[in-house]
Amino acid sequence: MSDFATSLSPDALAAVQGWLSSLKSERRMSAQTLEAYARDFGQFAQFMADHLGGAPSNRELAELTVSDFRAFLARRRSQGVESRTLARQLSSLRSFYRHAEKTGLFRNPALSALRSPKLPHAVPKPLSPEKARAVAKADALATDETPRWVLARDQAVLTLLYACGLRISEALNLTTLQADATTLSITGKGNKTRLVPLLPVAREAVTAYRDLCPFALSPKEPMFRGVKGGPLNARNIQLLIARLRGALGLPETATPHALRHSFATHLLANGADLRVIQELLGHASLSTTQVYTEVNRAHLLAQYRKAHPRA
DSSP, X not given: OGGGTTTSOHHHHHHHHHHHHHHHHTSOOOXXXXXXXXXXXXXXXXXXXXXXTXXXXXXXXXXXXXXXXXXXXXXXXXXXXXXXXXXXXXXXXXXXXHHHHHTTSXXXXXXXXXXXXXXXXXXXXOOOHHHHHHHHHOOTTOOTTSOXXXXXXXXXXXXXXXXXXXXXXXXXXXXXXXXXXXXXXEEOGGGOEEEXXXXXXXXXXXXXXHHHOOSOOOTTSBOOBOTTSSBOOHHHHHHHHHHHHXXXXXXXXXXXXXXXXXXXXXXXXXTOOHHHHHHHHTOXXXXXXXXXXXXXXXXXXXXXXXXXXXX
């Protein structure tokens, strides 16, 4: 929130603070989502402060034109930002302006005239079962100097991503109290809670980590720890997989989230019902899950072209 202090006038700053508070209390958004909304609006506020020649007030925010909003999007595009990020930032702005109108602060009809950037049709890129297992094993970079508990921790986190289809934030927020159950109760996007079976391989990986971890693990605090004892940061796992990509010869699409894609794709390929996969992933809409049918179809076509003599 400190980024807004020099980019907005006091009344506009209060409006943004009220908006973010409402997202947290009324819509119960996660800390990660709130951080993304705040970052999006912070970039917008900084641009408008330069664009208008000073920190904008509520009155000036209300008077922004379609051209002003397009100028912001054009600047972000020139900085190499992709359409998906631009669409999310525009969604953040619309959320703020809806809140301002709802609370009687001001309204601005210009946003309704803006179209969201057209998004490319992205198909998830899963790893093969063999590659997914190799990544989850996490030992390709291990040396004699790698602490055993760190290797066990990395294996436990990556196994949870692949064996349970968790998002990285969901895995890193797990407590020992949750991990003691045979079924994980996960609260994901949109404050939606789902139940995910904790497979034996994942339970064994978590147990091995807990047995070796040198830090006291509180039942209600995140159980995965960094080398100094604090909660493990997602960036650590992202960097780990980036290094594993080189060691295992994996493409750039091999990310922590690719393990979640692999979880869903491999379930579908082995006959799991799409509705079941939807529940396991925590998707609010079946249409979100249906994208994995395209992955499966693309794989079948690729194998056909490879194997058929007339292909």
